[in-house]
Amino acid sequence: MTGLYEEIRIAAHAIWTRRWLALAIAWGICILGWLAVSQIPSRYESRARVFVQMRSILPAGADPSAMGDQQRDIDTVRQTLTSSVNLQKVVRGTDLAKTVSSDRDIADRAAGLQNAIKITAQQDNLFEIVSSAASPKLATSITQKLIDIFVETNLSDDRQQSSQTLQFLDGQLETLGGKLQDAEAKRADFQNRYLGSLPGTGSVSDRIGAARAQLSQVEGDLAAASTSLAALQGQLAGTPATIAGGGGGAPGVGPARARVAAIQGQLADARGRGYTDNHPDVVALKAQLAQAQAAARSEPAGAAAAGGVPNPAYVSLQSMMADRQANVAALRIRRQQLQGDLDTLNAKLTEDPEVAAQQGEIERNYTVLKDQYDRLLAQREQVNLRSQAQTQTDAVKFSVIDPPTQPRAPSAPNRVLLLTGVLIAGIFGGIGGAFAMSRVQATFPTAQRLEKASGMPVIGSIGEMLTRQQAELRRKRLKLFAGGVGALGVSYVALLGVEMLQRGLAA
Numbered sequence: 001m002t003g004l005y006e007e008i009r010i011a012a013h014a015i016w017t018r019r020w021l022a023l024a025i026a027w028g029i030c031i032l033g034w035l036a037v038s039q040i041p042s043r044y045e046s047r048a049r050v051f052v053q054m055r056s057i058l059p060a061g062a063d064p065s066a067m068g069d070q071q072r073d074i075d076t077v078r079q080t081l082t083s084s085v086n087l088q089k090v091v092r093g094t095d096l097a098k099t100v101s102s103d104r105d106i107a108d109r110a111a112g113l114q115n116a117i118k119i120t121a122q123q124d125n126l127f128e129i130v131s132s133a134a135s136p137k138l139a140t141s142i143t144q145k146l147i148d149i150f151v152e153t154n155l156s157d158d159r160q161q162s163s164q165t166l167q168f169l170d171g172q173l174e175t176l177g178g179k180l181q182d183a184e185a186k187r188a189d190f191q192n193r194y195l196g197s198l199p200g201t202g203s204v205s206d207r208i209g210a211a212r213a214q215l216s217q218v219e220g221d222l223a224a225a226s227t228s229l230a231a232l233q234g235q236l237a238g239t240p241a242t243i244a245g246g247g248g249g250a251p252g253v254g255p256a257r258a259r260v261a262a263i264q265g266q267l268a269d270a271r272g273r274g275y276t277d278n279h280p281d282v283v284a285l286k287a288q289l290a291q292a293q294a295a296a297r298s299e300p301a302g303a304a305a306a307g308g309v310p311n312p313a314y315v316s317l318q319s320m321m322a323d324r325q326a327n328v329a330a331l332r333i334r335r336q337q338l339q340g341d342l343d344t345l346n347a348k349l350t351e352d353p354e355v356a357a358q359q360g361e362i363e364r365n366y367t368v369l370k371d372q373y374d375r376l377l378a379q380r381e382q383v384n385l386r387s388q389a390q391t392q393t394d395a396v397k398f399s400v401i402d403p404p405t406q407p408r409a410p411s412a413p414n415r416v417l418l419l420t421g422v423l424i425a426g427i428f429g430g431i432g433g434a435f436a437m438s439r440v441q442a443t444f445p446t447a448q449r450l451e452k453a454s455g456m457p458v459i460g461s462i463g464e465m466l467t468r469q470q471a472e473l474r475r476k477r478l479k480l481f482a483g484g485v486g487a488l489g490v491s492y493v494a495l496l497g498v499e500m501l502q503r504g505l506a507a
Helices: 002-017 019-039 066-080 084-093 095-099 103-113 136-195 204-237 255-272 280-297 312-351 353-392 415-440 447-454 468-506
Strands: 044-054 117-123 126-133 242-244 308-310 396-402
Touching: 002 019, 002 415, 019 415, 019 468, 044 136, 084 095, 084 103, 084 136, 095 103, 095 136, 117 136, 126 136, 136 353, 204 255, 204 312, 255 280, 255 312, 415 468
Parallel strands: none
Antiparallel strands: 044 126, 044 396, 117 126, 242 308
16 A cells, blocks of 8 residues: 555656646647637527327218328328428528528528428327527527428418319319210210110110010019919819809708808918918818818708809909919010010121120220219319318317427537536646656656666665745746646636626527
8 A cells, every 4th residue: 555655656746847748738738629619519409399180170971081191191291391392491481591692502501401400209299390500599490480381381282282183183074074975975876876776775785684684583473373373273163153042032051051151262262362271271261161061061951942142252263363364464475575575686686796796885985984984073072072171171280389499508519518528638638748758758756766777776865955046936936837727727717608608698
């Protein structure tokens, strides 16, 4: 520990004996460093935050893509806000316009602003705009101009784009409308010349397909009606036309036979409605009829009169059969008509296949143009609705959460820290220079060092004796050294004061 202390004392003595060199080096480093710090331009940052609120005034489903389009527009504006065109607007709209005299100067200033402006999306629909400039006022004006461009780009440009879109769609609709009218005229002329006498509508192939479908349906209906008519004829053949009954004042029909006739009428009516033999009502009526017929067979012959009366079941079956026959006849006539139409169309297709091909082409062209026109018209109505909504109300609302700040201190450089760093570097540089010089010069601060270096014993050492004049001169030099050190500190404090004054004047 004693050896370390001794080394420190020796180093301090070596530095002290070369204190003027240390002071000179410190002054040189500080002057050069402070001069370099003073040449660094100050940069002031102004910040603002903008909230974009999406508001859809259209009813749900009126324009499902509107919200997505608005969000994409905002993202596009955020990405292109720092484009050269917008930055040139910033140059012309702020005090930077006083420093330019030509378009080239404006382009150079705009290129310089490219790295001085940052737009960051902090949260959903919340953006922070940061701009830096050489003065607080200029930084604030640049940020405010960017906010104005932000609003203008989302409102006026979007409405201008909607207007241009409407003009484009109107032009396309006019062109398609003319083509559609020509296609309609050609289609009508073709039908009047070639297809006016043919049955059905549409192309020949479509008419043939429709006729075949109708013919298949009619044939199915005819088969069902014929089957029902045959069943009804079988029932009519097994039903007697008359039943025994009284006449000339004799007693009427016996109760058992009258019940048989009534049940037979009910059974005929049920089958006329389409009930099968497995239907519960038909099964019940058959059981009742069997019981009534057994009772009628055991009924005395005298219970019935000698004459007969018309069977109600037979009369009902006759009426139903007449209806079924009329239905079958009508279906047969319809089948013949459809078959004739189909034969006519097939003959037309066989005789002149080019006409059918030409009509198919005309119909396809007309259908394509009609679909395109309808789709374009629907798009035009959607764009028109959005344009009216944007014109009458603000679909996108911009709220300035934090207005542009007025910076009071430069964001860069930190001159207080730099000035202090230069002072510390000067002090340590002077000390380091004096210590290095002590190592270069061959001097021995103690007798032990001389003995160790020479290898010869040192008998003793003589202390320095100063006269009064030498002591007075040494005190003056010490005062001068202290003044030099104090001047260095005063210079540092003065530079700090100048920095504070400049900040106050800039604010």
